[in-house]
Amino acid sequence: MKLYDIIIIGGGPIGLNCALEAEKAGLTYLIIEKGTIVNSLYHYPLYMTFFSTADKLEIADIPFISTAPKPGRREALEYYQGISRHRKVNINLYEEVLKVTKEDDFLVETSKNKYLAKKVIIATGFYDIPNLMKVKGEDLPKVKHYYTEPYPYANQKVAVIGSSNSAVDAALETYRKGAEVTMIFRHAEISKSVKYWVKPDIENRINEGSIKAYYNSEVVEIIPNLIIIKDEHQNIVEIENDFVLAMTGYLPNFEFLKNSGIELQGEHLNPFYNENTMETNVPGLYLAGVVCGGKDTHLWFIENSRVHAELIIKDILNKI
Ligand SMILES: Cc1cc2nc3c(=O)[nH]c(=O)nc-3n(C[C@H](O)[C@H](O)[C@H](O)COP(=O)(O)OP(=O)(O)OC[C@H]3O[C@@H](n4cnc5c(N)ncnc54)[C@H](O)[C@@H]3O)c2cc1C
Numbered sequence: 001m002k003l004y005d006i007i008i009i010g011g012g013p014i015g016l017n018c019a020l021e022a023e024k025a026g027l028t029y030l031i032i033e034k035g036t037i038v039n040s041l042y043h044y045p046l047y048m049t050f051f052s053t054a055d056k057l058e059i060a061d062i063p064f065i066s067t068a069p070k071p072g073r074r075e076a077l078e079y080y081q082g083i084s085r086h087r088k089v090n091i092n093l094y095e096e097v098l099k100v101t102k103e104d105d106f107l108v109e110t111s112k113n114k115y116l117a118k119k120v121i122i123a124t125g126f127y128d129i130p131n132l133m134k135v136k137g138e139d140l141p142k143v144k145h146y147y148t149e150p151y152p153y154a155n156q157k158v159a160v161i162g163s164s165n166s167a168v169d170a171a172l173e174t175y176r177k178g179a180e181v182t183m184i185f186r187h188a189e190i191s192k193s194v195k196y197w198v199k200p201d202i203e204n205r206i207n208e209g210s211i212k213a214y215y216n217s218e219v220v221e222i223i224p225n226l227i228i229i230k231d232e233h234q235n236i237v238e239i240e241n242d243f244v245l246a247m248t249g250y251l252p253n254f255e256f257l258k259n260s261g262i263e264l265q266g267e268h269l270n271p272f273y274n275e276n277t278m279e280t281n282v283p284g285l286y287l288a289g290v291v292c293g294g295k296d297t298h299l300w301f302i303e304n305s306r307v308h309a310e311l312i313i314k315d316i317l318n319k320i
Contacts, residue, residue, distance in 0.1 A: 007108050007117035009097045013302050014289030015123035017059040021309040034096035038080040040127035044073045046149045051195050056303040100260040123288040126297045131249040137222030143244040150177040156242040159227045163191045167247035168202045182212040252291045270294035277315035286312045
């Protein structure tokens, strides 16, 4: 079995960045990705716009040329997949890593094969596991944890749960395609992190009554024709409903991290790593990208986790 210097798990923007940094350092590497190249971005809402400007999404000093200051999903797919193609990134696709075991080296077991590596970087992101509301009826087919585009929701009664960018984008898009939209917020206001050019739009639509909003409210139960909530006065309110867009966030795969030997700390299950090297408590096993935040998925994004690749490869070069 070939022994790689590094196996990178996850071919998102940060996994790709790690690969390019490894190549620059003359190290052998393989990315193993369970979907397509930048699989999370591929599954984003079709018409989403990044909150970052194009330059903040660049990796390996390769310019990201965009027609708008803030690129959308399609441009980002072109950028990252284009890099992978042109730089001939060594990546296995549609192959899921199931287990990482530290022996003398690392044994990486996947859905298709087994591999050996001196070091492993986990860059698996957080977009695969929805943060469930854990209410009765959440498994009904009308409840969606991923939102793609507004057209299926024309003329439908849509409840959007959540107050972050994903929820606000879904509410505005579906409202503008003829849905009757009700937003249900756990907190007293819309998240401060909502894109600054979108926030006035949603606030004005709510204030004028085009989109109905329940603040300080929670979902109690979902049934085929209703969503039942507890409002800010603790009253039970039944709302007629065809679809629920549960934009309640996503979580890293904690089981995978734990089974790889990584310590998860505190109630937010923050994985342990050295901030200077990104090495975890398992020597030779590194974390990169947004997976580092545990349940605090807002902590890391492409902009501020691009540096992880350089920190990791520097540490590996010191130790290999
Ligand atoms: C809607 C949305 C908008 C965002 N906008 C911005 C923005 O404007 N600016 C910004 O900086 N950030 C933004 N983010 C955050 C950040 O861009 C993304 O989370 C980004 O994709 C993180 O990159 P990553 O490489 O760490 O993880 P990901 O891109 O999630 O990559 C992880 C990869 O690992 C793969 N994988 C997972 N488990 C396995 C396994 N067991 N085996 C093999 N492969 C596996 C996944 O398929 C995926 O391709 C946004 C996030 C979302 C959801």
